[in-house]
Amino acid sequence: MIDYTAIVLAAGQGKRMKAGKNKQFLLLDDKPLIIHTLSVFEKDEWCREIVLVINEREKESMQSLLDAHSFKTVIRLTAGGKERQDSVYQGLKSVSNKTIPVFIHDGARPFVEQSHLHELAKETMEHEAALLAVPVTDTIKQRHGNKLTTLDRTTLWAAQTPQSFSYPLILEAHEQAEQAGYTGTDDASLVERMGRDVKVVQGSYDNMKLTTPEDKAKALSHLSHKNNKAGDEGMFRIGQGFDVHQLAEGRKCIIGGVEIPYEKGLLGHSDADVLLHTVADACLGAIGEGDIGKHFPDTDEAYKDADSSKLLEDVWQLVQEKGYSLGNLDCTVIAQAPKMAPYIEEIRKNIAALLQADISRVNVKATTTEKLGFPGRGEGIASQAVVLLQNDN
């Protein structure tokens, strides 16, 4: 999990929307636009705090909206400025934790996906600056009076938000831009002009900015499609997993990603991590994608001695692509020996990190079989798990 702060911009006037009010208050499916956008960050456990930049004159109406929707995430209201860039600068000055990445996002983009937020967070930790963007699909012409030139489309990307940065870098970029009297249409351009690289994370064409009245119709159609999809595929999906590995001499005993000192280890084509296999199977079951044998066959040399954490990471990627995050996971390791208790917390931590969830959502138990059956005779270790996934859309 990577903590970040989100600055959400809502201090514009929405003139091009021609709604007679700030477009942030426009109802989409009975909920104001800004509430849809804030909800994306509210649902993301990586988001520690939201700085909501507003027009001072709309403070009361915005506050009543927030009260009516009772968000858990701390939302700090800050007055914006005349231009978007001024609003971002004000937002930056209100950020309380200056050591974690800061995401700058248009309140007018309600459909950003959680998996893209997480990709941005990872890239920001590595490169300090990243943005979501999509390759342009139209042919782009540059017009000089009546003369046109055609730009090379293969190098052109349409910038979106969030754009994410280390706090010191983006603060400096804004300070330098202010001193130079430079105005950019996004925040990445302020970092680019410092000669710094900004990492591009390919986003989705669905991450539209509601700018004109036509965009409202597109957003409604997108929402209704999403709702039907969530209805078809289910708000929640449940899956269960079960696995057994034989105990053998000369093998490592890896359970839940932790190497446990023991006289024997688990036998298998991969590292034979019985617990991570069980969790992977439960997740695959929940999304209707078969089992790990189908995805990582034990006849494939590529998975010989494979690190099961990597396999579970790949499975989780599939889960996220289908729009789900972890509701909760409960698992049991069935082993006469080794004694599991000293390792349970570390295992929980590992699994929570792999499933990009808070540790409170992961429970790991262990039991013996009172010396009965194959686990009781120390011939092998079994494990079982049940997982609940929730649809983030």
Ligand SMILES: Nc1ccn([C@@H]2O[C@H](COP(=O)(O)OP(=O)(O)OP(=O)(O)O)[C@@H](O)[C@H]2O)c(=O)n1
């Ligand atoms: N002074 C400003 C101008 C814009 N924004 C925010 O920046 C985002 C992107 O800007 P845009 O789509 O241009 O919104 P508006 O400025 O509201 O629209 P318009 O230009 O049509 O008036 C919006 O969420 C908007 O609320 C802001 O916080 N402060």
Ligand SMILES: C[C@](O)(CO)[C@H](O)COP(=O)(O)O
């Ligand atoms: C930042 C931005 O969303 C990137 O596409 C965009 O430039 C802001 O919108 P505006 O209409 O240019 O204010």
